[in-house]
Amino acid sequence: MSQVYHQDDHAMRGRQRHRLIPLTGTDNKMDIPQLKLETNEGQNGRSRQFFVDLIRVIAIFFVVVGHTSESVTDHWNRIPLFDWMSGNIYSSFVRFCVPMFFMLSGFLLLGKEESLWNFFRKRFRKIIIPLIAWSVIYLLLSQDYSNYTLFNAIKSVAKTIFIGPAYYHLWFLYSLIPIYLLIPVLRVFMKGASQTVIWYFILLCFFSATILQPVERLMGFNSGVNFTLAPEYIGLILLGRQIGKTHFSSKWVTASVIVLFLASIYTIYAT
Numbered sequence: 001m002s003q004v005y006h007q008d009d010h011a012m013r014g015r016q017r018h019r020l021i022p023l024t025g026t027d028n029k030m031d032i033p034q035l036k037l038e039t040n041e042g043q044n045g046r047s048r049q050f051f052v053d054l055i056r057v058i059a060i061f062f063v064v065v066g067h068t069s070e071s072v073t074d075h076w077n078r079i080p081l082f083d084w085m086s087g088n089i090y091s092s093f094v095r096f097c098v099p100m101f102f103m104l105s106g107f108l109l110l111g112k113e114e115s116l117w118n119f120f121r122k123r124f125r126k127i128i129i130p131l132i133a134w135s136v137i138y139l140l141l142s143q144d145y146s147n148y149t150l151f152n153a154i155k156s157v158a159k160t161i162f163i164g165p166a167y168y169h170l171w172f173l174y175s176l177i178p179i180y181l182l183i184p185v186l187r188v189f190m191k192g193a194s195q196t197v198i199w200y201f202i203l204l205c206f207f208s209a210t211i212l213q214p215v216e217r218l219m220g221f222n223s224g225v226n227f228t229l230a231p232e233y234i235g236l237i238l239l240g241r242q243i244g245k246t247h248f249s250s251k252w253v254t255a256s257v258i259v260l261f262l263a264s265i266y267t268i269y270a271t
Contacts, residue, residue, distance in 0.1 A: 095264070127180065
């Protein structure tokens with residue numbers, strides 16, 4: 001059983017041509033058909049993966065929903081409870097959009113082979129330059145530098161950018177910097193480590209970043225053992241690569257959806 005979908009080459013006018021083929025081979029251990037995406041290189045010599053762009057679109061939409069919902073939940077006790085709870089429900093069900101971005105970065109970056117120079121050159125162009133540019137724009141729009149000399153204004157802007165986000169949502173770019181510094185090391189780790197060790201490290205990162213802090217708050221004191229293993233979200237980077245190259249049965253997919261739903265319900269309650 002095979003169904004093939006073709007987009008007309010003439011309509012594409014030099015763009016990529018995609019063939020979406022449901023696969024149900026006997027060598028596949030999945031209980032559900034897989035959707036394999038074949039991509040052809042476009043005029044710029046670069047290929048795209050449909051599901052990666054789809055995840056980006058979904059995650060971006062959820063980010064917009066999350067920020068819109070937070071504009072409601074920030075007004076606790078100042079708006080009707082029904083309105084606040086509506087914003088809380090929307091916000092809780094889209095909280096996973098940020099982890100989606102980190103996992104997508106891990107899937108795309110950890111499997112590549114490139115020199116350190118090429119890697120950091122690309123990251124500088126895609127992360128550092130936009131971070132500086134948007135920080136300067138937000139600072140010029142939100143701060144009054146009319147009483148500053150040019151030198152002092154530049155110094156103040158540079159200090160603000162170095163200390164922290166010029167605007168709250170730029171935190172994401174700051175969080176990527178330490179992760180990208182470790183990507184070349186993580187590539188070597190992913191290539192040489194066994195699957196057991198990789199999953200062990202992912203679970204260890206999950207414990208230190210997610211489980212430990214609530215347990216410490218519940219007990220009322222902090223552990224004397226320092227479990228800070230790596231920059232925050234590093235476990236999500238590794239998890240994205242692992243999920244992207246692993247075939248899961250329909251039972252695992254269903255269980256994951258249920259866990260995500262229950263986690264969202266708990267977030268609603270805990271918030």
